[in-house]
Amino acid sequence: MVPAHLFHVKYSYTIPHKEDGLKCCDEVDPIAKEIGAISCMIRRPDDGKLKGYNVDYLGAIAAIEEALGASNGAPASVSPLAGRLFVVMGAGGAGKALAYGAYEKGARVVVANRTYGKAEELATKVGGQAIALANLKDFHPEEGMILANTTSVGMKPRTEETPLAKEALKHYALVFDAIYTPKLTTLLREAQEAGSTIVYGTEMLINQAFVQFERFTGLPAPKQLIRDVLARNT
Secondary structure, three states, rough: OOOOOOOOOOEEOOOHHHHHHOOOEEEOOOOOOOOHOOEEEOOOOOOOOOEOOOOOHHHHHHHHHHHHHHOOOOOOOOOOOOEEEEEEEEOOOHHHOOOOOOHHHEEEEEEEEHHHHHHHHHHOOOOEEEHHHHHHHHHHOOOOOEEEEOOOOOOOOOOOOOOOOOOHHEEEEEEEOOOOOOOOOOHHHHHHHOOEEEEEHHHHHHHHHHHHHHHOHHHHOHHHHHHHHHHHOO
C-alpha cells in the first residue's frame, strides 16, 4: 500500500461544508482562519499535512477589480479599490471574506449588518466602520462607493426582495451581489437602472474556480473553457 503522505490530494469545499472543512485541516491559511471557513484544501506531498485556504474572497475581489478597472482605466499595478469606500452588506462567512479582501486591496471598509454587534466585530478587525443594515439607505458620505451584498436577500425563491432601497443605489459606482440564483437579482437590476456598474455572483464563482485550478495544478487556468462549462450548466 502506498503511504497516505505520498498522495498530493486537493479538495474543493462548498456550502454547507466550508466551516466544518476548516476543522479537518492540519494548517489553515491566516485569512481563512480569520474568515472561519475554507473553500479548498491541499494535502502537501512532503509530509501529507492538509492545509486549508479560502479563495472565495479572491474570486469576488478579482471580479470587482476587473469591472472597476474596465470602467476607470486604473493601471494594473494599482488596485482600483485602493482608497475607495467599500460597503459590505452581511457579516457572515462571505461578508468576512469580502471585507478582508477589500481591506487587503487598500479600500476603506464599512460593514452593514442586521445585527449591529456582528457588524462592529468584523469592522474592528479590518479597521473599518460598522452600521446597522436598516440605516444603510441613509448612508452616503460620498459618491462613487462600492457595494457588495453577501446576504441571502433576493435569492430564490424570494427573488423580488432586495437588501437596499433603489433610491440609495445612485450613490454607488459599482454593485456586486454574491447571489447567483437568480443571476440578475432585484438588487442588480435596480442598481443597473440607477446607473451603477454591476457584477454578477457568477463572476465570483468563476474567478475562484480559476484560482483553485491554478493552486491545484500549478498551471494557468483555461478560463474560457471554465466559462463555457459554467454557461452550459447554469
